[in-house]
Amino acid sequence: MNEFFKKLNIKFDIENLSMTTEDKKLVDQYVTWQKYGASLAKKQKFIPTHATGHYADDEAKNKILKQLPKAVLDLEMPIIGILELSPKESDQNGTPIVFPPHIDPDRITCINIYENINGEETSFYEYEKGGKINKVGSFTAQNGDVYLLNVSKPHSVQMIPNKKRKFFSVYFKETPFEKLLECLNK
């Protein structure tokens, strides 16, 4: 089993839930550069972009929480957020636009409910002391897919230029990937 991500065999009904973020409180502003991104930049050329996370409104929060197994909520009551990435146009050379490898500052595991995505590739890495970074796996989710992610491991997203990526994300601050996976597989 890979310890980085897992496509889950569950669906969420998120129809009619508000995904606007302008009026919502910030959960986190992801910084563009961590040491992982700086390491990758030594190996390949890319234009960095960044992401923001906002709290979902109460209607969305309650509807999504209701669809999570009780066993999961018993482990930890998660935050329901909306993640947003807004890449610009690429340059004349078509240099890839990447949300550089990072670990999430505010959580260790998440369930991403993908909607409003455009075929971006998410990659995971192993980082060695001394600054070497190696890609160990990747996936490209489709709209409607649900993934469990170990965001305590470095990961990046290769963006589609000019295409906004926005989806609901369930934030777990304390429950590790393996534990959630075990719980979800029951």
Ligand SMILES: [Fe+2]
């Ligand atoms: Fe992340």
